[in-house]
Amino acid sequence: MSSPHRPVATRRVFYIPGYDPIHPRRYRELYRKESAAQAAISGYEIALSARQGGSTYGWHVEAQIEGASVRSEVDVLIWSDIVRGSMSNSIPATYLQLIRTAWAYISTGALFRLMRLRKGPVIAALYPVAFLLLQLALAVLAGITALRLCARASDMIGEAAALGIGAALGLVAFAGVLRWFKAKDAKFFAYYLMHDFAYSARYGGANPPELEARMDEMRAQIAAALAEDVDEVLIVGHSSGAHLAVSILADMIRAGLPGAAPRLSFLSLGQVVPMVSFLPRAVRLRTDLAYLSAREEITWVDVTAPGDGCAFALCDPVAVTGVAPADKRWPLVISAAFTQTLSPARWRALRWRFFRLHFQYLCAFDRPGDYDYFRITAGPKTLGERFQVRAPSKSRLEKPVNRFRSMAS
Template sequence: MAEAEAGQVRRRRVFYIPGYDPIHPRRYRELYRKEGAAQAEISGYGLELRPKAPGTGAYGWHVTGAIEGAEVEAEVEVLVWSDIVRQSMPGSIGATYLQMVKTAWIYISTGTLRRLMWMRKGPVIAALFPVGALILEALLAFAAGWILGALAAWGARAIWVPLGPFVFWPVLLVVGLLVLRWFKSKDGKIYAYYLMHDYAHSAGLRGAYPPELEVRMAEFRARIAAALEDDVDEVLVVGHSSGSYLAVTILADLIRAGVPAGGPALSFLSLGQVVPMVSFLPRAWRLRADLAYLSTRPELFWLDVTAPGDGCAFALCDPVAVSGVAPEGQRWPLAISAAFTQTLSPERWAELRWRFFRLHFQYLCAFDRPGDYDYFRITAGPQTLAARYTGRAPSKSRIDVPASKYTSVAP
């Protein structure tokens, strides 16, 4: 492990924790393959993917990087919880609307929504979007049903006057339901149902983790702990979006249990984090305690990367400080900006700036004007995360003022 101590990497294990995503993890392999090839061509290095070794069980891929004059082997593994995501998504339209009412009540009645807006309006607008979209869809469905129902009733009255009301209401209900079903079928472009399920899952227990997720996180922790016993130079945990706060708890529990002395460097990269959406809720005691604990630990290096151009993330908000749990001696995270307006060309930025969901994944993609953040150098390059970013100053525009109403770390 002498190379790891010197910040040099020849072999790396990467654990990627997705956000709230019901899709098969192969999408992340294909994203890495496509965007990695693009970044390699832009930046002039080599990147080769091949299937993971058979019999390893977990889903992932192998990467060989020829970067900065060195060759690095990396095993990338996706820590899958998409099955839990799918189970949390109600199938019926009515259940989704009930979910909307409950989630809105939780964020508004606890004062959390107002506190979140103090920091960044972008992610709050993103949270309000599915509410507005679902209400608009319901109004349009009702209007379509009313118009067609009125026309049908007019025709029925021409046959027999008392028949009008008996035709109006069934037509209104049937047409309204068909319109709502049509909107739901198009949600792959609108994302109203998807985002509603996402925020409802985060707020369902007012910040506490669901039991099935606790079980899965324990399994993830065990896999990462086993990797720390491997003959590798770095174990890198990447948490994206909602996966970032799952990673906080997983790593906090891992370090509490003890990590091997003289083992691989332990690194944590949080991308597009949405930690305040959960840590600001009243029962997020566990997450707040884990944030406070992890922020002081010397066993790891924690880099937090966001960008003001990402309207779905709490850009440059120190997740520990804004949650009101920053202890004396806080050392993590190092919060920096991916600076989309600088690291993407004007043409590329113009193409992507209104594609909010795509921008939320830009951290995992190629930049045509790369700065000091490069996902592929981090995951397949010859330096540990600490070696690459030690001495890097945090972004000056970061927000580190306590903003949460709830700061307790125990019931």
């Protein structure tokens, strides 16, 4: 492992996105824009350049931070194609998905236990259910209205004709309303969120086979980087990507790390781990959470913020799941404290933009504290060195509330 006193000169960064169907170039452009903004605020230099060729999507970063020159190579570990495939459902299939997902969380009691943690992500989970049901109600209303309007013309065209035309127009109106809402889902996010929660609930918290296969590929990419001459290998798991990273890293450490491996670090951002670990068949994830939390081979820092309504803010994912071992050492749970690290004007502009706030961890802060995504990914300190004297958040939640705590023997 690299010396704790040796400045980081070279770093490999692997970013695992959440449930996102968009091409990974959005993350490169986000990094380009926000790193420039943070550099201007914080007084350092950072520049991106495109990667030529290669089998993965990523970019180069050159930075002058804290008096040191650092080169970082950033890779996005892609599973957006799997996400898109899971979202290609018809309207009727999505409503069937709604029923199955609601039943998975309600029948197991997971929904009510999650509410004892943070209301925000539970509301986010209930929102697509409520809004899709509202869409269905409006579609039924439109259909009934069309049928009644045609019924008024029965004296002129006959009752049978009016009923037939009304039924046809009612079906057209019903389908038209549902299709209109689906076409506008980029504004409403109801279908998107429904597919997101359904993907985790479909197998009761177990990973679908296609995702397990992709995670094996991700693990191989990270393992190859550990054999390179770099000072740190940093894995960043955002949103749903955090629980994928937990299992990938646990598998890697079980398999054994190279003897002279660079420092291995894990940064989880805006995590939603309990949405999966509280489900009955999430045995693999619970086992990996317990295992990773006690390993000395890794530094794990978990960053959330109460202002992010889509994350389980300041919930220790290992402890609240009820699988913390006696020798638990990770994660270090800290807050990005949006209300303090964003100016009042910036906070007012973003406060009700819930999805934008869920990505704030990857963006610039105009009143930065000790969390700075670009210092972490492009600066001269390892994750462990940067937060070695940082105390965990006093308002973190650690009480175990999960009903399902079974792990692989």
